[in-house]
Amino acid sequence: MSDLTTKILKASSEGYEAAKTIWSAGSLVAFPTETVYGLGADARIDDAVAGIYEAKGRPSFNPLIVHVSDIEMAQRYVEWSDVAQSLATAFWPGPLTLVLPLKPEAGISKLVTAGLPTLAIRVPEHPIAQALLTHYDGPVAAPSANPSGRISPTTSQHVTAGLSGRIEAVVDGGACDVGLESTIIGLSNEPMLLRPGGLPIEAIEQALGHPISRHTQADPLVAPGQMTSHYAPKVAVRLNAARRQDGETLLGFGDVECDLNLSKAADLREAAANLFGHLHELDQSEAIAIAVSPIPMKGLGIAINDRLKRAAAPRESKT
């Protein structure tokens, strides 16, 4: 699988048709979403889904998110509920993934759910993702389009840097605006935050009218993909750094002297959109480590700190 020439597809009706042909044949196409680029395959074809794990080098216990074009299509695959309806109405299309009971007759590959009785599903907002999914009219499993354990891609160049020769094609759609993966809410019991992400948790609590519980490290099986060492640049990462030390490069936030700034204006949304791109860029430098300025723990800052903590974690579990 390493002798493919990865095609760059345009966001045009020919590009969408080419993606459809590749997906139907059980092969892989990466595509932009508003969060990060996804590495898509038809979620009903075992061999196609296995191809995702193979291309990413991803451990197989890590289940995938299925992408669909709208609520009606989601209802083909999961048991719907009132809470699902209110969150989907408020936030779809958008950076929110819901984990709901899988309809056993839905035809989703067991490799997608890693054998769980639930399915993670979302409706992305990016116009190119919308066009591709509407044109395909089938469920597309898509993790972030990076080699497992590496930084998530927010441009098609990041995708080809990591996966060129391992996937059939990537649809080019420029840079992703949210820049952080979707927020994941478990709904098989009481609503629970499984992964902080591009939709601030406060917005979800406001829509539900009550606070929701946060999954903690003490309960590691709830979101099996949440391994500690993840999103890892090649060099070490040091958090909450007040200043650069010898040999380091500094990723700043706010009005600080640094090599690259997530947001000079200390705007968390801007910082989220820049996070993975800046990490990719600093990872190419000669520095021995990437030091990162403190980021406030509120709104999107919760998800940014979550990703940074994983980027900084000891690498023993990297797969």
Ligand code: TXA
């Ligand atoms: O923004 C996103 O969500 C991106 C774009 C491409 O849509 N996708 C993404 O997928 O981040 P991925 O595969 O990198 O992350 C999937 C996460 C993992 O943490 C996984 O454990 C969790 O979703 N997950 C998937 N199915 C689950 C399930 N049934 N129960 C609990 N967690 C699940």
Ligand code: MG
């Ligand atoms: Mg990922």
